[in-house]
Amino acid sequence: MKKASTYFSKLLTAAIFLIAANTYANPTSDDGGQVDTMEEVSEYIQHHIKDSHDFHLFSYSNDAGERKHVGFPLPVILWSSNGLVTFMSSEFHHDDDGEVIVEKNGSSFVKAHSKIYELNSGEAGVSFDETHHVTNGAKVLDLSITKSVVGVLLVGLLMLLAFSSLARQYKNSKVPTGFGRVLEPLVIYVRDEISRPNIGDKHYRKFTGYLLTVFFFIWILNLMGLTPLGFNVTGQLAVTACLAIFTLVIYTFSGNKEYWMHILWMPGVPIFVKPILAVIELAGALIIKPFSLLVRLFANISAGHIVVMSLIAIMFTLKETLGVAGATALSFILSFFITLIEVLVAFLQAYIFTMLSALFIGMAVAEHDHEHDHDAKGHEIVDAEDVRENFI
Amino acid sequence: MYNMIGAGLIVIGAGIGLGQIGGKAMEGIARQPEATNKIQTAMIIIAALLEGLAFGALFLGK
Numbered sequence: 001m002k003k004a005s006t007y008f009s010k011l012l013t014a015a016i017f018l019i020a021a022n023t024y025a026n027p028t029s030d031d032g033g034q035v036d037t038m039e040e041v042s043e044y045i046q047h048h049i050k051d052s053h054d055f056h057l058f059s060y061s062n063d064a065g066e067r068k069h070v071g072f073p074l075p076v077i078l079w080s081s082n083g084l085v086t087f088m089s090s091e092f093h094h095d096d097d098g099e100v101i102v103e104k105n106g107s108s109f110v111k112a113h114s115k116i117y118e119l120n121s122g123e124a125g126v127s128f129d130e131t132h133h134v135t136n137g138a139k140v141l142d143l144s145i146t147k148s149v150v151g152v153l154l155v156g157l158l159m160l161l162a163f164s165s166l167a168r169q170y171k172n173s174k175v176p177t178g179f180g181r182v183l184e185p186l187v188i189y190v191r192d193e194i195s196r197p198n199i200g201d202k203h204y205r206k207f208t209g210y211l212l213t214v215f216f217f218i219w220i221l222n223l224m225g226l227t228p229l230g231f232n233v234t235g236q237l238a239v240t241a242c243l244a245i246f247t248l249v250i251y252t253f254s255g256n257k258e259y260w261m262h263i264l265w266m267p268g269v270p271i272f273v274k275p276i277l278a279v280i281e282l283a284g285a286l287i288i289k290p291f292s293l294l295v296r297l298f299a300n301i302s303a304g305h306i307v308v309m310s311l312i313a314i315m316f317t318l319k320e321t322l323g324v325a326g327a328t329a330l331s332f333i334l335s336f337f338i339t340l341i342e343v344l345v346a347f348l349q350a351y352i353f354t355m356l357s358a359l360f361i362g363m364a365v366a367e368h369d370h371e372h373d374h375d376a377k378g379h380e381i382v383d384a385e386d387v388r389e390n391f392i
Numbered sequence: 393m394y395n396m397i398g399a400g401l402i403v404i405g406a407g408i409g410l411g412q413i414g415g416k417a418m419e420g421i422a423r424q425p426e427a428t429n430k431i432q433t434a435m436i437i438i439a440a441l442l443e444g445l446a447f448g449a450l451f452l453g454k
Contacts, residue, residue, distance in 0.1 A: 291448065292441070292444035292445070292448065293444075295444060295447050295448045295451055296440065296443060296444040296447055298451075299447035299450065299451055300443075300447070303447075348436075351436075352436065352437075352440040355433075355436070355437060355440075356437070356440065359437065
């Protein structure tokens with residue numbers, strides 16, 4: 001059993017390296033002529049950063065000069081003007097310029113720039129204006145299982161399996177076995193280092209579940225983004241925005257009286273400052289906090305992916321200047337160490353998202369130890385106990 | 393062109409800020425090594441806030 005598992009892991013590692021080598025080694029163009037390497041590279045990176053309708057692993061040109069794509073199609077689910085339409089993304093034949101038209105349920109669909117458009121009735125082909133917007137079609141409500149959705153579902157399944165088996169182990173013994181030994185310290189770390197100190201001993205249990213879910217969700221997805229499978233799930237604005245909205249909803253609805261009082265009618269400041277502070281605090285609580293959460297995660301992960309891929313692309317862009325061996329060596333060294341840093345960033349971003357979520361929730365549920373007295377003007381009268389505490 | 397200059401300015405500002413945060417945290421740790429964990433946590437939070445600001449600006453300027 002043990003031998004089989006080591007064999008399997010070796011095979012997996014070899015496969016990942018092979019895919020990695022193939023994914024990035026695509027220097028020739030469709031027509032086999034001279035290619036603008038810089039443009040090709042930037043197009044490839046742009047394509048990777050965006051979500052896609054099919055799971056594309058790598059592509060190559062065969063001896064006949066034909067472009068071959070390796071990957072698998074994913075289901076496309078659309079809500080068009082004629083109702084629900086479903087088909088596999090392979091019907092687009094890897095077209096992304098609106099050339100292939102798929103006809104289903106009496107409407108025709110084209111895919112251009114990773115978006116699916118429904119052509120107006122009677123139109124035989126798609127046309128673009130000078131800014132590459134489709135002029136004779138409309139965007140449809142796209143509920144497709146895209147690559148990112150596959151990533152999210154995969155992580156959900158993975159976490160369900162890993163953590164339910166960990167939870168089951170505690171029924172029989174106090175010490176987990178196998179992979180649970182890796183997970184337990186992480187769970188305890190999130191509980192004792194992130195949740196408890198920031199939310200407080202009284203309320204932390206209620207929110208630890210959410211914080212653990214968010215932490216592992218982001219971390220596993222970040223790490224998955226570093227594999228050559230080409231996931232960029234936490235680098236999608238929709239995903240990070242959704243996570244930020246979860247946190248926003250949780251701390252907004254669990255905020256206590258004190259929290260809302262400090263937002264809407266800040267005690268201890270002159271009366272004419274109170275409305276100004278209320279506007280600032282409201283904007284901070286409802287817009288700036290979630291916005292900073294979502295942009296931080298999105299920008300960090302996207303920037304990381306762009307940097308790694310740009311460094312890998314040095315292989316092609318500096319081929320003429322440094323020679324094939326020199327460019328490959330430089331690209332390997334740089335991308336290797338940046339990838340190591342990205343492994344750290346993957347953890348750090350998950351940690352920071354969880355930490356700030358815990359901090360915001362902690363602010364909303366924090367209770368004063370004791371009431372301060374206020375004088376007639378609303379200033380806090382600091383009692384002797386507080387002063388002593390500050391000095392110690 | 394202008395957004396590139398803007399991006400450069402943002403990075404300069406964020407760099408100065410991160411330098412201040414990291415440097416002061418380092419000083420604090422050197423003075424009180426037993427408070428390392430607390431200082432580190434606070435440092436990371438403040439660095440994250442700064443980073444959010446800088447990325448937000450870069451994102452809006454794009």
